[in-house]
Amino acid sequence: MKTKTLSWRYRGAVLSRALAAIFGGYALAAAFAVCMARALPLERSEAVLAGAIPSFLVYCAAVVWVFATRTAFRAWVGVLVPTFVLAAIAWLLGAGGNL
């Protein structure tokens, strides 16, 4: 069925991007949701919802970006850096800020 054989390097890069998209993208969306839940000046339950609803858009945008960017390495960096930044802000706003 294949007209040309795909190199292992190619397959590995695709796998790496798929992992970055599925797990990295979800981590980014989750970090976004938590950060919004803590940062938004709304009632507690309202802020939770206001963070969680758009998080699916963040996830989708992350997946699109992971497969569009030039290299798998860039894909990982592009997903993980904002995840850590958002997680750090969320931590500072939460219990972490009181330490």
Next chain:
Amino acid sequence: MKQGFRQSQAWLHTWSGVVLGWLLFAIFITGTVSYFQDEITHWMHPERHLADARSVDLDALTAALTERAPNAPSWQIGLPSARDPVITTYWRGEGARRFEHAVFDPATGRELVERPSEGGNFFYRFHFQLWHMDVLTARYLIGIATMFMFVALISGIITHKKIFKDFFTFRPSKGQRSWLDGHNATAVLALPFHLMITFTGLVIFLWMYMPWGMVAQYGDDRMAFFAQVFPRLEAPPRADTPMPVPSLQAFVDKAQVRWGGEPVESITVHNPGDRNARIELGTGRDSRVSGDAPHLIYDAANGELLEEYGELRPVAFFSRVLVGLHLGHFADPLLRWLYFLSGIGGTIMVASGLVLWVVKRTAQAGEKPGYGLRLVRVLNVGAVAGLVIAMASFLWANRLIPGALPNRDEWEIHVFFAAWGAALLHSIFRTHRQAWVEQFALAALLLTAIPLLDLATGNFHLPTGGRYSDWILTGFQLTSVATGAALFWLSWKIAKHQPRQRPERAARPQKLPPQDDEHRLDLEPSP
């Protein structure tokens, strides 16, 4: 770089679509028919067909429930509506986790002794949690499929830079091109619907799919979160002083005056038979898009209004509007049909995408298709045509399985899965085209014969008036016949189809761009 971006999205679209395409097809088709869940349920319960919803005897109902469930913590009573012309009641049995339920004839208040059947609830449950598997696992699986669908939609939109031009392009009888055009047309035609339905599908189970904000802010106390989002009545404990349930009609009348004539469609009696009883009334779930109709709570002992609630906070309200858009309970008949047709469009979009996947690779594979391609072909037929057969068989089983058979509701579902399995086996042993033709023809036969089946089993009723409820059964039959006719046409088209694309390709090779690049992700930066 721009070309590279679109190409990467085409690759993403192809693979994210096909990986869960079969599951998505099942989700789409069962979800689409669930817009007529009440109507299907009504058709599948012949005992309800002669119920008359024009008058409602609530006193007789109260007497019957007092006898059936005197010590239940609460009774939930669904009053008749145009789409569901009977009274449906639920209560939690003593110490039992499962809800029990009974259905009553509105006019007489007498319980309808029904043949057990899941009815339209089967398709509805299947739509979001499948069957024969752990409910939570299934919901996560469907959440993953929904997210894949969302990504496939967005990447599909990016792939089509000429999205509106593509929509008006249909090149029939051109093999792969026609499938592509059909896939694009059904996708773009109802694109706002697809985007809405996929996104809101994720929002419905938000607290499962993206709980981390809730976990961060509430810890283990999830109930506190839900209590803040959806304020509910905490009924007082029983006083253990017996007091008969008062006449419910008086409360219904009071509520209707308060709501300016809007019909009361739900009644919950908390602590029935006790002095601390509370009567909670709600309007129909079709009264607002968000479905969170206002509720009134009365003290049953003195008839005093204790509380009125239903106003949600802004973001919670917004989330309920999103959920309400997905469920479509608010939709009038015309809009309901648009929902249904958009759902059919989505179902065809997924199916044509699956077929396109095979058509494309068949053209590339030439004479000798590999194992992977053959597997996808078999599964395509079984998942698409086979599921339609299974759903139609479920309807036939409802009419043909004797009412007295123990667990007959489960047997209806066994028939569904047996028919699905048989269709899958059939597609292994027939050529690809024979499998499509024969399975669509069988599905078409089963659906067009529904009125005959009703006639033969004594369930044929002509509409007696102009009301919606008079037309439920006839509407069901006409929809089955129309769907069956469409499937006959499809089967006939496939049977007489002559694959012409290869000679055409040879004659005009420059017209077709090379297809190979599209599903190979461009990793090397283009020069």
